[in-house]
Amino acid sequence: MRIVIADDHAVVRSGFSMILNYQEDMEVVATAADGIEAHLMVAKYKPDILLLDLSMPPGESGLIATGKINEDFPNTKILVLTMYEDQEYMFHVLKSGASGYILKNAPDEELLSAIRTIYEGGTYIHPKMATSLVKEFIKKDQALVDHDPFHVLSKRELEILPLVAKGYGNKDIAEKLFISVKTVEAHKAKIMEKLDLKSRPELVEYALKKKLLDF
Incomplete structure (x- = not known):
């Protein structure tokens, strides 16, 4: 060489x-x-x-x-x-x-x-x-995990998020999941807070990016 x-x-x-x-x-x-x-x-x-x-x-x-x-x-x-x-x-x-x-x-x-x-x-x-390189990789990997919806959200929140993104109203979601409308509203608020989302369009974009609409 x-x-x-x-x-x-x-x-x-x-x-x-x-x-x-x-x-x-x-x-x-x-x-x-x-x-x-x-x-x-x-x-x-x-x-x-x-x-x-x-x-x-x-x-x-x-x-x-x-x-x-x-x-x-x-x-x-x-x-x-x-x-x-x-x-x-x-x-x-x-x-x-x-x-x-x-x-x-x-x-x-x-x-x-x-x-x-x-x-x-x-x-x-x-x-x-x-x-040092391995430590940095682990650090970045943990950051990805921290933004993973399957890591951040509860099972119920993972059920509700794609339904909200698809345009279902609170009443429709409540009937589908056999829970109250107030419970749906509470979960929606938690989802928005956990994922740092401010609006439905942001939530739809997030759901598309994470391939959650078919979940």
């Missing part, structure tokens, strides 16, 4: 080049000192992998370069190198198109494994940072 290394320290570029060129399946075809130069080297050599330092003062940083290079050269997989165990940085570069995020002080074996992983189409995240 053909590799470009971008880092603002010459000694780091030299060290990584030595490690990678020693591998039978890897070849460093070029190096760069900042994001702009990295973009030029990727354009020239069309590498399989770009090892990109996150912070490269005073030149263009890896944060900016990741998005640009991914957009212009989507076939080049980007592995971000950094000293920062920072969740925000990690999320930013992954969203910008990086295929991996690894700490510079990681063992050589881990770096080689990360390169091979993303070359084969996978994603690599340093184990310490993977924990």
Whole structure:
């Protein structure tokens, strides 16, 4: 696999080049000192992998370069190198198109494994940072659950909501479900409150979006 290394320290570029060129399946075809130069080297050599330092003062940083290079050269997989165990940085570069995020002080074996992983189409995240990613996923998943009508509403409210959305009046709903009109009104108020809806059109739109009309 053909590799470009971008880092603002010459000694780091030299060290990584030595490690990678020693591998039978890897070849460093070029190096760069900042994001702009990295973009030029990727354009020239069309590498399989770009090892990109996150912070490269005073030149263009890896944060900016990741998005640009991914957009212009989507076939080049980007592995971000950094000293920062920072969740925000990690999320930013992954969203910008990086295929991996690894700490510079990681063992050589881990770096080689990360390169091979993303070359084969996978994603690599340093184990310490993977924990943050999992926690964020769980947090977002819980947020989805909190807005799930089957989680928020009671069984009776789930019966009433689609009927209201279909245009049934309180009396019709009461007769269908064998409950009083006042009970229907109370449940409707609770539904609107729980789902933060202000009007019937909003309720109809919600029911359609959540596919509740056939419930």
